Amino acid sequence: MSKKYYAVAKGIKPGIYSTWEEAKAQVEGYKNPLYKGFSSKKEAEEWLKNPSFSKTPANNKKDEYADADNDTEVITIYTDGCSLGNPGPGGFGIVFIYPDKIEELSAGFSMTTNNRMELMGVIEALKNLKIKDKKIRLWTDSSYVVNGITKGWAKKWQKNNWIKSDKSPALNKDLWEELLSLVERLDIEFNWIKGHAGNKYNERCDRLAVEAAKGENLSRDYGYK
Amino acid sequence: MSKKYYAVAKGIKPGIYSTWEEAKAQVEGYKNPLYKGFSSKKEAEEWLKNPSFSKTPANNKKDEYADADNDTEVITIYTDGCSLGNPGPGGFGIVFIYPDKIEELSAGFSMTTNNRMELMGVIEALKNLKIKDKKIRLWTDSSYVVNGITKGWAKKWQKNNWIKSDKSPALNKDLWEELLSLVERLDIEFNWIKGHAGNKYNERCDRLAVEAAKGENLSRDYGYK
RNA sequence: CGACACCGGGUCGU
């Protein structure tokens, strides 16, 4: 079961290394490294050709919020969004905590807003969920997103033809419509968590989001005008 | 007539400066600065020993609203009110622009409303005026206050025993009565100015009001129920 | 319905 090959996609010097010692030197201290261990050189080379999205192995450390590790009936998801400049290039980051493994997902867009990214992070999390018959416990630091669902804001806007209580139009209707329809079909619990307050997964989502936002050929957020 | 020495009592670095350029750097952006210009260093030093209360020197910069600087027959007054929470703790701030000097006044109350503070700011300004034989040009961002006087709302309510056209009682009768009696005896011009739009004196009034509202042992606004 | 204020909460940033 020992890993003998380490592919470094993002690090001081990308490439394949045969000891963790060497790989570690390329990766430690590097901002947003991307690497993975394999048992064969072939697998490592294959992965290096398309390191696409970041996936990390299951982590068995207990986190104060991630009690899902012990509750195999619940899937915990963390989400975060960012927008450099706001509006500006943006991205979202997601961490899925399945009973047996952890997965990550992120994407960046050329021009968008912070709130669109927070919203889109949750939507993409739900659309990319691999297990759909368990309860979902979702964490985000956006009260815009949490209140939109838990306080019924979004449903009210929908009912009022996307007019808010102050008579002005509710924004990001495209994303809210999509989120509402996803929420209907799933068993989700929306939770707010304070941002940048030390939670490991929230912090990880933030890094994923920012890294994605800094990427090269970013997609367009078609809903942003 | 030229001022060659500027004493800064409250500023980034208190002391005496020989150019307005230097003094300005210590004073601008500082919370509640206290400073004054003098023609001799001796005078400046003397004042620095006992800068007493919040009095600031006349400012010779032309401001788009403070044309009083050129018209010695007019006293310009800026006023603002606030209420943290609304209702909640509140305060008012006043800037008096006399021909030769600027003075400030503020006060805070433990429980009140935004509109009571806007009203009380104007009332206290008129009660504390030091020169009463000149025309007064008053600026406030409250259309409640401005319209109450200039559109004759308050006079109409008074005539109708404080009942509005919709049959409900006009509020803050105590303050309106006081303001009406003050207005009768003075030559006042009421002007509306957009809030938080960059006007220096409006902004200053806002800061004074908020700071007063955040004070420790606040008075009671006896008229608020 | 409209107007002017007063705020309260969260995030994203420069």
Next chain:
DNA sequence: ACGACCCGGTGTCG
């Protein structure tokens, strides 16, 4: 220190 993205409300009037 500043601003943008988003929301909820009250104080008051016509």
